Amino acid sequence: MGQKIVIDPVTRIEGHGKITIHLNDEGMVNRAFFHIGQVRGFEKLCEGRPFYEMPSLMARICGICPVSHLMASAKACDALMGVRIPEPAANLRRIMNLAQIIQSHSLSFFHLASPDLLLGMDADPATRNIFGLMTANPDLARDGIRLRQYGQQIVESLGGKRIHPAWVVPGGVNAPLSVEQRDRILSLVPAGIDIILKTLAWYKRGLEKHREEIRTFGNFPTMFLGMVSATGGLGFYGDGWLRIVDSTGQTVADHVDPHTYQDFLGEAVEPWTYLKFPYYKPAGYPEGIYRVGPLARLNLVNQCGSPLADQEFAEFRSLERGAVLSSFHYHYARLIEILFCLEKMDQLLNEKDILSKHVRAFASPNNQEGIGVAEAPRGTLLHHYKIDDQGRIVWANLIIATGHNNLAMNRAVLQVARHFVDGKKLQEGMLNRVEAVIRAYDPCLSCSTHAVGQMPLEISLIGPEGEVVDELRR
Amino acid sequence: MSKIRLATVWLDGCSGCHMSLLDMDERLIEIADKVEVVYSPLVDSKEFPQDVDVTLVEGAVGSVEDEEKIKMIRQRTKTLVSLGDCAVTGNVPSMRNTCGPKAVLERLYLENVTIQPQIPSEGVPALRTRVCPVREVVKVDVFVPGCPPSADTIHMLLAGLLSGSVPDLGLLTRFGA
Numbered sequence: 001m002g003q004k005i006v007i008d009p010v011t012r013i014e015g016h017g018k019i020t021i022h023l024n025d026e027g028m029v030n031r032a033f034f035h036i037g038q039v040r041g042f043e044k045l046c047e048g049r050p051f052y053e054m055p056s057l058m059a060r061i062c063g064i065c066p067v068s069h070l071m072a073s074a075k076a077c078d079a080l081m082g083v084r085i086p087e088p089a090a091n092l093r094r095i096m097n098l099a100q101i102i103q104s105h106s107l108s109f110f111h112l113a114s115p116d117l118l119l120g121m122d123a124d125p126a127t128r129n130i131f132g133l134m135t136a137n138p139d140l141a142r143d144g145i146r147l148r149q150y151g152q153q154i155v156e157s158l159g160g161k162r163i164h165p166a167w168v169v170p171g172g173v174n175a176p177l178s179v180e181q182r183d184r185i186l187s188l189v190p191a192g193i194d195i196i197l198k199t200l201a202w203y204k205r206g207l208e209k210h211r212e213e214i215r216t217f218g219n220f221p222t223m224f225l226g227m228v229s230a231t232g233g234l235g236f237y238g239d240g241w242l243r244i245v246d247s248t249g250q251t252v253a254d255h256v257d258p259h260t261y262q263d264f265l266g267e268a269v270e271p272w273t274y275l276k277f278p279y280y281k282p283a284g285y286p287e288g289i290y291r292v293g294p295l296a297r298l299n300l301v302n303q304c305g306s307p308l309a310d311q312e313f314a315e316f317r318s319l320e321r322g323a324v325l326s327s328f329h330y331h332y333a334r335l336i337e338i339l340f341c342l343e344k345m346d347q348l349l350n351e352k353d354i355l356s357k358h359v360r361a362f363a364s365p366n367n368q369e370g371i372g373v374a375e376a377p378r379g380t381l382l383h384h385y386k387i388d389d390q391g392r393i394v395w396a397n398l399i400i401a402t403g404h405n406n407l408a409m410n411r412a413v414l415q416v417a418r419h420f421v422d423g424k425k426l427q428e429g430m431l432n433r434v435e436a437v438i439r440a441y442d443p444c445l446s447c448s449t450h451a452v453g454q455m456p457l458e459i460s461l462i463g464p465e466g467e468v469v470d471e472l473r474r
Numbered sequence: 475m476s477k478i479r480l481a482t483v484w485l486d487g488c489s490g491c492h493m494s495l496l497d498m499d500e501r502l503i504e505i506a507d508k509v510e511v512v513y514s515p516l517v518d519s520k521e522f523p524q525d526v527d528v529t530l531v532e533g534a535v536g537s538v539e540d541e542e543k544i545k546m547i548r549q550r551t552k553t554l555v556s557l558g559d560c561a562v563t564g565n566v567p568s569m570r571n572t573c574g575p576k577a578v579l580e581r582l583y584l585e586n587v588t589i590q591p592q593i594p595s596e597g598v599p600a601l602r603t604r605v606c607p608v609r610e611v612v613k614v615d616v617f618v619p620g621c622p623p624s625a626d627t628i629h630m631l632l633a634g635l636l637s638g639s640v641p642d643l644g645l646l647t648r649f650g651a
Binding site for chain 2: 008011012037040061111145152161270271275
């Protein structure tokens with residue numbers, strides 16, 4: 001009879017998941033699962049509500065990336081109204097979206113993942129966190145706090161509050177940008193760029209130390225999916241098209257209209273988790289595995305689209321001949337995207353009509369179905385609504401960024417567990433690595449859902465005679 | 475002076491209240507000098523410890539697991555704080571009470587799927603019939619409304635609790651703020 005290891009809850013991710021690792025009779029890892037144990041059901045609870053409430057309601061899916069849900073939801077509502085919103089309004093939405101990606105990526109890298117990178121995967125779990133980082137490397141901790149703060153301050157400056165701002169509305173935004181706001185946001189950009197360039201340099205210097213993790217952290221061939229801009233660069237606001245590339249970097253599909261997502265994306269259910277498994281329909285399930293998010297985006301764009309980020313991008317892509325396959329490099333890709341967001345924001349704020357007072361289109365609903373797409377920090381996000389004659393929601397479907405990575409995260413957990421976990425002699429650091437690969441994907445489980453685990457991490461290995469071979473607790 | 479033992483948990487919510495906690499920005503560094511974070515999604519402890527001075531609870535009680543968890547946390551906590559509208563009133567998660575969990579699960583796992591339609595049931599916690607605020611399950615000592623409460627509100631709350639009093643937050647936050 002094999003044994004089972006349970007890591008519950010998985011910590012330092014946005015939300016709570018649980019990992020179980022099944023061992024065979026020889027104590028070798030046999031199977032591994034990443035479970036999500038809670039569900040709120042926004043696709044159902046929105047029914048009967050007026051469509052124009054959707055951005056504010058759907059933002060409550062997630063407190064980390066509410067702005068992404070605002071984007072996808074507002075765009076779906078624009079489609080229901082049948083309007084093309086004023087370009088300055090689209091640019092203002094883009095700026096808020098970029099600010100949010102800066103704060104979300106900073107949270108993932110500095111607050112959640114960097115303790116593993118700086119203090120070490122095997123460091124004392126009691127201090128292996130952002131508070132421990134404040135003691136061990138106060139400069140890095142302070143940089144991370146500041147960079148996240150800049151992103152949040154820009155969101156607040158535009159929307160009146162940092163989390164769940166009400167400024168993005170169907171048809172555009174509800175207030176134009178003032179000169180003071182613009183200048184304040186512009187004033188934050190140079191300090192942000194200084195921090196991220198310094199962090200990138202530090203991170204690249206340390207990469208060599210993580211050679212074993214790079215080799216084994218979700219390092220396998222998959223497809224990559226994401227939105228690209230009309231010029232083939234990073235397009236977070238999602239008004240370009242979808243591109244899918246394979247593990248060699250070759251294009252599988254290009255110029256795909258995301259509004260046809262149901263033609264090529266399927267969703268499967270497994271009995272042991274509330275998080276569904278999207279897959280690429282032409283390849284079937286589970287062979288239609290693909291990844292989304294920072295690593296995927298940098299694998300499928302032609303360039304980022306801003307000068308400093310493009311230099312870093314060239315270096316990043318030279319890591320491997322085809323696509324960059326190790327999920328460990330999500331961290332690296334995330335840092336480059338922060339740099340891009342800062343540069344891009346600066347470009348957009350200097351657009352000549354950015355201060356235009358015409359920032360909202362008004363209309364009653366003209367279509368009964370609307371789809372909105374954006375690139376959230378963690379990947380492609382889709383909101384799909386249907387309404388009745390009164391504009392009330394009758395049906396909704398959401399494909400959340402973290403969901404796309406579900407197949408890949410599960411496969412990565414198995415790969416890391418097989419490489420590092422020795423069932424005969426357990427060590428805390430082994431299990432932390434299994435969690436760390438999940439952190440690389442930066443799953444947002446509040447987006448998909450989340451749970452607080454009820455069981456502590458407590459592992460006993462029982463021998464054939466029923467004797468306790470090994471025990472581990474934290 | 476020994477440090478205050480602080481825990482933060484999130485039940486059925488969006489993590490926005492935890493993000494607002496992080497929005498204290500560099501004030502986090504001074505707070506970290508005065509508190510020991512003994513359990514939180516932000517740190518690596520896996521078991522909720524005994525003798526916690528203050529626990530901040532984000533989210534409503536949505537699953538059977540949430541309910542068991544909050545009862546255990548109550549026993550081990552001196553001052554329990556309902557942080558944010560979901561914990562205080564049920565807020566958005568309780569919107570599903572109009573249709574009940576069965577309709578939610580059927581929509582998500584039987585209707586809006588391509589293959590293998592089934593309602594997950596292996597090792598995932600069952601949903602409660604009704605989503606309810608924390609105070610319906612256990613006694614709550616401090617209520618902090620807001621969606622989420624601002625970082626200033628949370629900072630004032632913690633500063634008050636650190637000095638042994640419950641501050642009046644009425645001017646700083648409100649429902650939906």
